[in-house]
Amino acid sequence: MQPLRIALAQIAPRLGDLEANLARHHELIAAARERGAGLVVFPELGLTGYQLQDLAADVAMGLDDPRLGGLARAARGLSAVVSFVEESADHRLFIAAALLEDGEVRHVHRKVHLPTYGLFDERRFFAPGDVVRAAPSRLGVGLGLAVCEDFWHVSVPQLLALDGAHLLVNVSSSPGRDLASSHEVGLGTAASWRTLMRTYAQLTTSFVVFCNRVGVDESLSFWGGSEVIGPTGAPVFGAPMFEEGLFTCDIELGDVRRERIALPLLRDERPELIAREWDRIVAGRAGLGEDAGP
């Protein structure tokens, strides 16, 4: 397999300014192409900014929006992952990540886990997605898209890998917090994410691509530090924290096969067992199972 060059667009979106962010996307897609990238990844809500609140409806796009189509056409010859507010036909708003290939929207992932605690208030403004599915890609391997908090639930990377993803792509707007010198790289959030990425890559024997934004929305500072982790759990590339830029690195997609042959964790997963136990737990929680709690 040819090496794949990944471009991480670690940008600082302008809050609520769809036109300015669109222009920036076009610019960086062109730059990624020039630098020989096969895949370019933008962060969560890179087209709109994160702390939208009531602006969410103003910047929402349907999947047939010509601006999205324009981006898809601009990305022809590449695989591009972009993120925006998606408005469905029945006017629900989702935080979406789309895979653009061959001039069209190839696959859309709607964020399934919307954090609504602490500094987050996403469920107030958005509807959660209901589907976690890997997508085939022109890269010749399955691609699994997830958005930020989706990766704080172990089931999401696991489902994506079992569904055929070799490359797990998480796009994020992770606000930096818990500043303490005792944390790796000085920031609690960054330390947690770094642990998660390595763990998921190793347990799913997949590449993990993490693209996190930088810049400031209101009180929140986003820390960047985008990464690519190999299927052994070893980091392949790390972008600097807090710095805006287009960062590229090369990966060998063949590493996935090598690792899965050497360490057949996915082969040995027991999805039927998990499904059975989950069915029991779900029924129990609904008060239906034999183990129904008080």
Next chain:
Amino acid sequence: MSAVGAGQGGPAGGPLFELPEELAIDTGVARRVIAEFVRGQLRQAGFERAVLGLSGGIDSALVAFLVAEAIGPERLLCVMMPYRTSSPESRGDAESVVAALGCASELVEITAMVDGYFGAEGAPGAGGPDALEASALRRGNFMARMRMATLYDRSVTWRGLVVGTGNKTESLIGYTTLFGDSACAFNPIGDLYKSQVRQLAAAMGVPEAVIRKAPSADLWPGQTDEAEAGFSYPVLDRLLFWRIDRRRSVDETVAMGFDRALVERVDRMVAGAEFKRQVPPIAKLGPRTAGVDYLYPRRRPGSARS
């Protein structure tokens, strides 16, 4: 608890300040985040310059250093606003900060403004004869609000946003004047405890005399925060950190070694100051009400000053 290394010890021999271990921050990351924050706030508002009140104390000195690092000292105006009883030492310390940074500065004496209200030397002012006997608290609050009014006026002439200089400790216990020193367009250090302010100030090269001296509202000679409130900042900071950031209960903090009376007193101070940290409530009457169900970012497309 641990102190900073001997390398930062001053001529007086001891360490510059006491830094509780659990509060130690990575100052490089803090500087990076705050510089970006300052630039982001200004850009979103369509401003290029900033103005702040420089008292000679560590909080405003640190903010001056942070803002100068973020946007360059030539875009920062530090306004010194002494009252006639303010300590000359404070003035000297403020001037040493201005000299170290090479930023613009201005002196605005607030004596006439304050005395114009409370009166002076037996002659009543706009506040009436009773105001001659006003308490130190009333005077202190009034001074803080005159400084605020001055800064917001200079904000227009300097064409810069007013930067807040209050720290997390004083905000939590309510040791601030509502619409006075707490008034600002944005605050870069409002989530740092006093001990962390000291750590960052030392890392940024704030003059040592400013870091070393006892924090004071400088309302009367010899006044210090710690004497007035009856606790030391390192102890108070640790207590607030465990109670609030780490969600420890009263009993748990007492078990950690904090004095129960202190814990309960600080709890009351924090609860009593809740109103100072929030936007005043508006009676909900219409379909959409600011802060209730009309929720927009403070700055959005179209809101930047053109």
